[in-house]
Amino acid sequence: MTVSDSSVAAVMAGRAGHRGWRARLTAWRVPLSVLILCLLPWVLPSQALAVNVLIYGLVAVGYNLLFGYTGLLSFGHAAFFGAGAYVTGIAIGKFGLPWYAAVALGVVAGSALAFVIGLLSIRTRGIYFSMVTLALSQLVYYVALQASSLTGGENGLRGFTVARIDLFGWTVDFLDPLKKYYVLMVFAAAALWLVSRILNSPFGAVIEAIRENETRARACGYDVERSKLIAFTLSGLICALAGTLSALHLAIVPLDILHYQTSGMIVMMTLLGGAGSFFGPFVGALAFLLMEDVVSLWTSHWQIVVGSVFILFVLFLPKGIWGSALAWRASR
Amino acid sequence: MSVPLLAVENIGRRFGGFVALEGVTASFEPNKVTAIIGPNGAGKSTFFNVLSGVLAPSSGSIRFKGSDITGTPQHRFAHLGIARSYQITNIFPELSVHENVRVAAQALRSRYDIWRNRAAMTELDDKADAALAAVGLTSRRGTTAKFLAHGQQRALEIAIALVADPELLLLDEPTAGMGPEETKDMVALLERLAAGRTILLVEHKMKMILGLSDRILVLHHGRLIADGSPQHIQTDPEVRRVYLGQNHGYA
Numbered sequence: 001m002t003v004s005d006s007s008v009a010a011v012m013a014g015r016a017g018h019r020g021w022r023a024r025l026t027a028w029r030v031p032l033s034v035l036i037l038c039l040l041p042w043v044l045p046s047q048a049l050a051v052n053v054l055i056y057g058l059v060a061v062g063y064n065l066l067f068g069y070t071g072l073l074s075f076g077h078a079a080f081f082g083a084g085a086y087v088t089g090i091a092i093g094k095f096g097l098p099w100y101a102a103v104a105l106g107v108v109a110g111s112a113l114a115f116v117i118g119l120l121s122i123r124t125r126g127i128y129f130s131m132v133t134l135a136l137s138q139l140v141y142y143v144a145l146q147a148s149s150l151t152g153g154e155n156g157l158r159g160f161t162v163a164r165i166d167l168f169g170w171t172v173d174f175l176d177p178l179k180k181y182y183v184l185m186v187f188a189a190a191a192l193w194l195v196s197r198i199l200n201s202p203f204g205a206v207i208e209a210i211r212e213n214e215t216r217a218r219a220c221g222y223d224v225e226r227s228k229l230i231a232f233t234l235s236g237l238i239c240a241l242a243g244t245l246s247a248l249h250l251a252i253v254p255l256d257i258l259h260y261q262t263s264g265m266i267v268m269m270t271l272l273g274g275a276g277s278f279f280g281p282f283v284g285a286l287a288f289l290l291m292e293d294v295v296s297l298w299t300s301h302w303q304i305v306v307g308s309v310f311i312l313f314v315l316f317l318p319k320g321i322w323g324s325a326l327a328w329r330a331s332r
Numbered sequence: 333m334s335v336p337l338l339a340v341e342n343i344g345r346r347f348g349g350f351v352a353l354e355g356v357t358a359s360f361e362p363n364k365v366t367a368i369i370g371p372n373g374a375g376k377s378t379f380f381n382v383l384s385g386v387l388a389p390s391s392g393s394i395r396f397k398g399s400d401i402t403g404t405p406q407h408r409f410a411h412l413g414i415a416r417s418y419q420i421t422n423i424f425p426e427l428s429v430h431e432n433v434r435v436a437a438q439a440l441r442s443r444y445d446i447w448r449n450r451a452a453m454t455e456l457d458d459k460a461d462a463a464l465a466a467v468g469l470t471s472r473r474g475t476t477a478k479f480l481a482h483g484q485q486r487a488l489e490i491a492i493a494l495v496a497d498p499e500l501l502l503l504d505e506p507t508a509g510m511g512p513e514e515t516k517d518m519v520a521l522l523e524r525l526a527a528g529r530t531i532l533l534v535e536h537k538m539k540m541i542l543g544l545s546d547r548i549l550v551l552h553h554g555r556l557i558a559d560g561s562p563q564h565i566q567t568d569p570e571v572r573r574v575y576l577g578q579n580h581g582y583a
Contacts (some may be wrong), residue, residue, distance in 0.1 A: 202442035212424035220437035221410030
């Protein structure tokens, strides 16, 4: 009796320890993520890789809000990423707006597009939802291709280089890669804070409930369609912000940003890192981009290798790199 | 005469050419337990889905506390004071037992707020813990719901419905798939819950219903063929013919 009691107590204490560990990590997830991202340019082989991890990681973070936390598999998130980038580029290049207004406009336009595409797709389920989002994002792709006087068509959008960032009397040389990285970092940090805020909120509990069991969530009194639409729009907002950062960084917007391959890449990065984990998308972006860098040195068919790795992950590590690491740590 | 809590008038529901429910009229007084029985395919589930807003009736009307709620979207029903459980266990599998009930309680307080901290809503913890205590799941509070035994998942299912403090509780076969021991526990739980609550339940296990309910409705081929006290139903010749005489469902 005593033995079993004490072993039960030990197990309980162990569980409480894990809970405590997870809870502490969750409480500090934004500062820790920002700290790691701040160190990236110093630990990765190139600063170009670091800034790509930052931008693509942020798109995946936005996507993860919808896929990992709400349970909706969209195949059209390139549309919001691209819309943010294009609108920012056009606002600066064609209308001469200051960079901060262009960023705000890009985010608003991307979110509005997400709202509209969400409105049209949210009532469909499963594979149909994925297909509708894919079709609508392809529509956006062809609009960008055809409206070449505004978007540059196949050649992409050019001619809007931001050389200096002026704000509140501060001037930052935007051509210095490291300084540029930290300017973009500020936006990424704000986005991470927002996502963490959403996940901690009552609404965060609602989207988790919808992911777990839509029927039950509805019976509990949640308007499932409306909640999904809000999640879809917020997800699009984060992706649009990543798009504006991409435009500021590259000073061009390639048409490929809207291609469905970009949507697929976002899904792959999220899954590789760990859908439904806070920092996983950055790990996934890093893994994907590292594989691309390394394997493309060796063969131009790098996508075969990356695709095979992806399949292995889906089959054997469905929680992704970061998600599996967290699960492994929790099970010890 | 006082207004009944729930009144259905001439309810019908078709699926294409198939008539699942036809001309069902009944009203339900507060603080009574009413059982709905009938052979498989009698329309019990359809009737329940209409009462909980999952399906809109093809004809007829539903009044709750005197106001017409026909065609109200399902997610509004919980806010009106109607909660339900499901025949097939319908919980949030990856959430803890406590979180399952807590998120159900939250639906009546906050649904779209992204600025508040959900952990700060401690009144939800108290409500959830009270509902878990009511169904005897306090000790499994931290367990991930999918790891519960079947009987406990059924109890959790009821706690999720109960936490909204509904005026009308709809229970769809609460003992579905249970062995004799689990069924006994569930009946004891339902007897405790029955005090001071209005409950409508669909059930197959006849013995359980006779002891528990104040009134029984019998459906057959989508029609209401009998409505009365358990004693009355047991002696009704029509009911005996279509239902009680068969061994099926008399377990």
